[in-house]
Amino acid sequence: MARKKITVVGAGNVGATTAHIAATRRLGNVVLIDVVKGLAEGKALDIAEAAPIQHFDCAIMGTTDWSAAEGSDLVIITSGMARKPGMGRDDLLARNVAIVKSVSQEVAKRCPASIVIVVCNPLDAMVYAAAKVTGFARNRVMGMAGALD
DSSP: OOOOEEEEEOOSHHHHHHHHHHHHTTOSEEEEEOSSTTHHHHHHHHHHHTHHHHTOOOOEEEESOGGGGTTOSEEEEOOSOOOOTTOOHHHHHHHHHHHHHHHHHHHHHHOTTOEEEEOOSSHHHHHHHHHHHHOOOGGGEEEOOOSOO
């Protein structure tokens, strides 16, 4: 059986940690994508350095190139900006919905059979945007939130 392919979009703290956990738990080969050149590549190299110590053998790569995500089974969207002090949720919505829509277009194009998990705020609106843009069935687009916001 072929190993699953997981794409994590956004190489910030949440994205890099998600990629690390996916690798160490051997959930599949991991692609880490970020718009900042060198960021995803560096984080992927850091995670790969842990492989001999944490005993995982999945492939992990970082890139800005969406072609690496082709055929992913799971896409986790962590990209988006964090809310800054004094910033309202409406301001955050305006900024992050544009990011999630752009990412979702790539997901629909390159990973049409994937399941999507959205992890950015405001969560309900971001999941709705991702579902609308991808056109995926309701059981394939979901959100994950914590107690931080």
